[in-house]
Amino acid sequence: MHNVVVLALPDTIAFDLATPIEVFRRARLPDGRPAYRVVVCGTAPLLDAGPVKLATDHGLEELAHADTIVVPGRHDLDVPAPPEALEALRAAAAAGTRIASICVGSFTLAEAGLLDGRSATTHWAAADLLADRYPRVQVDPQVLYVDDGQVLTSAGASAGLDLCLHVIRRDHGTAVAADASRLAVAPLHRDGGQAQFIVHNAPTASTTTLEPLLGWIEQHAHEDLTLADLAAEGRMSTRSLHRRFHAETGQSPIEWLTRVRIRHAQELLETTDHGVETIARRVGFASPNTFRTQFRRLAGVSPRAYRTTFRAGT
Known part of the structure; x- marks a missing residue:
C-alpha cells in the first residue's frame, strides 16, 4: 500500500x-x-x-x-x-x-x-x-x-x-x-495551471481613512459610476481622491471599483444561473466584452471557466 x-x-x-x-x-x-x-x-x-x-x-x-x-x-x-x-x-x-x-x-x-x-x-x-x-x-x-x-x-x-x-x-x-x-465535496477538475482566483483589494483597507467611501462603493458598484461620482461621495477633488487611493490602497479609484465588481460577479457566477451578459450588467459593466476582459485579467480565467470550475462538484 x-x-x-x-x-x-x-x-x-x-x-x-x-x-x-x-x-x-x-x-x-x-x-x-x-x-x-x-x-x-x-x-x-x-x-x-x-x-x-x-x-x-x-x-x-x-x-x-x-x-x-x-x-x-x-x-x-x-x-x-x-x-x-x-x-x-x-x-x-x-x-x-x-x-x-x-x-x-x-x-x-x-x-x-x-x-x-x-x-x-x-x-x-x-x-x-x-x-x-x-x-x-x-x-x-x-x-x-x-x-x-x-x-x-x-x-x-x-x-x-x-x-x-x-x-x-x-x-x-x-x-x-x-x-x-x-x-x-470539492470540484475534481481545478487544474494546477488555473489562477488562484484571488481578486483582492489592498490588505490595509480595513484601517484606511477611506473606509466610509470603500463601504459606499461596495454597495453602489453596480451603478454607472464615474471618477467624479466617487470624488463627490468622498467629498474631495478627483486629484485628491487619486492621491489618497494610491497612498492608502496602492490602487487607483477605478481599479478598486473594477475589483469590487469582479468579486461581485464571482459570487453571481457561483450562485446563480444568470448569463454572462446579465451578470455584466448587474455588477456595473456597460459592455459584456469589457467584463470578460477585466474578469480574465483579474481572475486569470474566463467567466465561463470560473463557473465551470466552481460548479464541477455540484
Whole structure:
C-alpha cells in the first residue's frame, strides 16, 4: 500500500495538516480497499500548532518509509525549521520519495534546498517573500499548484485539497480521484495551471481613512459610476481622491471599483444561473466584452471557466 507521511513541525497550521490526512485517508480503490496508509510523524511526541497541541505517534524515522511526504505550512515563517527535519527531507528526496507541500509549507522545502531550480507556488500573500528569500526558486504566485515531478507545491487553503486530489488522480486514475472529491465535496477538475482566483483589494483597507467611501462603493458598484461620482461621495477633488487611493490602497479609484465588481460577479457566477451578459450588467459593466476582459485579467480565467470550475462538484 502507498504510504503517505504527513510531517508535523512546531507551529504547524492545523488546517494544512488536516487536509492531506482526511483526503488520503478516505480515498478508496474500486474494490473498496484503502488507497493509502496515512501516518503523521513529528519532531517531538507533543507539538504546538497555534491554539492546539498535536500528539504524534511516529518520529522522523517514518519519513524513510514514505512513498509520499506532505509538508504543511507553519504560522511563523521567520522561525527556522528543525535541522533534523530538514536533513530527513533531504535524505528522502535523495532516495526518490515524492514530496509535496501545502500552502506555506513550501518555505520548509525551500529551506531544505528541495526547490532550488524548480518551479513552485505558495499562498499568494507569501509569494514575494518566498521569491526574495530563496532566489533560486522559480515562484509562480498565480497557480493553484505546481507538479514538478518528484516535488509538488500548492497555494493557500483549498488549493492544498486540489493538490491532494491531483496526486490521487495521478496515482490511481480519475475514477478514484472523483470518488475522493465527492467525499470532500470539492470540484475534481481545478487544474494546477488555473489562477488562484484571488481578486483582492489592498490588505490595509480595513484601517484606511477611506473606509466610509470603500463601504459606499461596495454597495453602489453596480451603478454607472464615474471618477467624479466617487470624488463627490468622498467629498474631495478627483486629484485628491487619486492621491489618497494610491497612498492608502496602492490602487487607483477605478481599479478598486473594477475589483469590487469582479468579486461581485464571482459570487453571481457561483450562485446563480444568470448569463454572462446579465451578470455584466448587474455588477456595473456597460459592455459584456469589457467584463470578460477585466474578469480574465483579474481572475486569470474566463467567466465561463470560473463557473465551470466552481460548479464541477455540484
